[in-house]
Amino acid sequence: METWGHRSSVRGDGARRTRRAIVAAAGELFVRDGYQATSIAAVALAAGVDRSAVAAACGPKPALLRAVVDRALGGDDEPVPPADRPWFRPVWDASCPADVLDAYAGVCALLGGRASGVLGVVHRAAGTDPEVAELRRALRADRRDAASRVAAHAARTGRLRTGLDRATDVLWLLNDPAHYGALVHGRGWPEAAFREWLAGAMRASLLPAGRDGRPAGG
Template sequence: MADVKGGRRSYDGSGRQEKARSTRRAIVAAARELLEQSGFTGTSMAAVARRAGVSAESVYKAFGSKAALVKEVFDVTIAGDDEPVPVADRPEVHRIQQEPDARRKMRLYVQGAAERASRSAGIQLVLRNGAEADPAVARLWAQVQDERLAGMTMFARHLAETGCLAAGVDVEYARDVLWTCTAVEVYDLLVHQRGWALTAYADWLDSILSTSLLDPVAGVGSQRP
């Protein structure tokens, strides 16, 4: 029986909140499909609304601008869901941080990077290709690259602090190698253009990064003095 206080039915907003979240998911999914098909300039908010089965007003109300919608598409695609948890705070990242063996640590990192690339390469290429034609896309692409560089720096610093880096490899060098090898352009060349399987790409990435960055004797519990 519904609760009644003061002669009025108490309001439960959970259903409305879930409906709003479902609508938001539908808009993001529709936007991703259209962006990957038609690019940034070829995708209008009205077209997104039609694909999602909502009004254009609903799209603007939810996101405010086309650039904000595209950024949401990117963030959800990278994370794999729309949960309000930053990638750095997710269980898979904690497993990487807590793994004591350098090579298993790198393998876990590479597996995550390959999975994110397989999900997000399409939308990343949309942003990169649209950056020259539209200032809003250029700003968004620059933001995405800044966030990626910050992530590479954090992982490189973690490798240094846990004694995993080879002699002569500093944080800046490790960051730049990670930044280059995990770039969407490399994924595009090997997987999209050369037809590599995702597992082959991950194996290559693991080999390149481990050989280039890791201390060959780093292992369980190893810490550089």
């Protein structure tokens, strides 16, 4: 006989699967057709659910877009910020500025591959939808916060050529996933080439001239 707890768990698992299907369908449609052109009805049809299920699982359309962005950035639907994810750990484990920046370039390439498409959707829709414009502002603030934390960690591990505020600005400029979209998706760069370029740009901007920021013999 099923217990109440077992039935509750089954329902919870079903709700999570439904939400994942809705978010996945919305992400594909937003990137393919654009935010304005994608209706909740179209998302429901693609996900194989009723229209009411979309609102119940994710809320109104701007909240659905946020859910798509969060999943793209995190790689799953767990409520864990990117900077606290295991794949961000090499940044915090690095012990000299060059290694910090190289690891962060790898993180930026990973996030660009996952999220540059849907973040482009956010950028384009922000001009016509105030709620999406607020989402864009929040995402920019999140990127700057990440840049600030990485710059501070790099400075703790060695000398930078700029102060922390300028270093944060540089990393905030360079960590924009739009660069990945332009060079990898737009120009056909291999991801490894993009990662190498980004790491080089970070090092050239933030490390003292003529040094790679690694300890002697490193």
